[in-house]
Amino acid sequence: MLQGHLFKQWLLISILIITHFHSVSYLTERSIITPTNRNVTELNSHMLALLPGQPQTYFSSDTLHTDSTDPNRLEAEYPTEFLNNLSFNGCPEHQIDLKIFAPIMLLRNLNPEIGLCNGTMLMVVYLGHYVIKGIIMGGAFDGKTVAIPRIVLNINDCRWPFILKRRQFPVRLCYAMTINKSQGQTLQSVGVYLPKPVFSHGQLYVVVSRVRSPAGLRFLIVNEDGIPSNYTRNIVYQEAFADIQPHVPHE
Structure with missing residues (x-):
């Protein structure tokens, strides 16, 4: 019964995306918000698979920076195939799949004077070999x-003993975004996907505050x-309430 309800929800989302996939105003006011980058990628x-046409795939060029300690030894220990599989918060993936009309988010400040700032959302209108064009x-x-x-x-990244040099388009699909990345957004419609409870104090409050009305x-x-x-489950630091004195009304 519940699994059937879940199927109907995804079917409804699919119909809406197929109907409004090319509408800037529709996509601007909507997003799916979820806790982790893995959920966002999935x-x-x-959502990209619902769009018509074949995706354009862009692969990054990954090398070790010359400022890395003992780069010759590190190149032997960490081959290119290994570097391609690394993911980092706020950085583009080695493989990016895009289609015309897909919404993307900029991950770096490129030119604030023309609106190309970290977090800017765009709709893709052209996919070339060396450049992507989009409507803000x-x-x-x-x-x-x-x-x-x-x-x-x-x-x-402190997890690795080297500096990675990645050449790639600084973008990411943004049908969905993490709770942290959604801060500052005010939207008309928000779908919150929680495959597990949020893992930090205040995150549930942040996600429900992204929408203009409960409807x-x-x-x-x-x-x-x-x-x-x-x-x-909502994660709350109980210590925050330790020194709060109850209000006792005067007789």
Whole structure:
């Protein structure tokens, strides 16, 4: 019964995307919000598959930066295939699949004077070999067509003993976004996908605050067995209430 309800929800989403996939105003006011980057990737891939046409795939060029300690030894220990599989918060993936009319989010400040800032959302209108063109969705530059080039990103992550040099388009699909990335957004309709409880204090408050009215808020909560549920756990630091004195009204 519940699994059938889940299927109907995804079917409804599919119909809406197929109907409005080319509408800037429709996509500007809607998003799916979920806790982790892994969930975001899964949802974005699913939504992209609903669009007509074949995707254009872009692969990054990954090398070790010359400032890395002992780069010759590191190149032997960490081959290119290994570097391609690395993912980092706020950085583009090695493989990016895009289609015309897909919504994307810019991951770097390129040219704030023309609206190309970190977090800017665009609809793709042209996919070339060396440049992507998109229409800015929302904000002061709403409707402006801009070009996005490949850039070189130097990624220094404490988990690895090297600096990664990745040449790629600084974009990511944004049908879905993480709770952290959604901060500052105010939308008409928000779908919250929680395959597990949020993992940090205040995150549930952040996600329900992204929508203008309760009528535009929908939750899909999934329990450990993959079955939709009607409740989730809210993470609260009880220490925050330790020194609060109860109010006692005067007689």
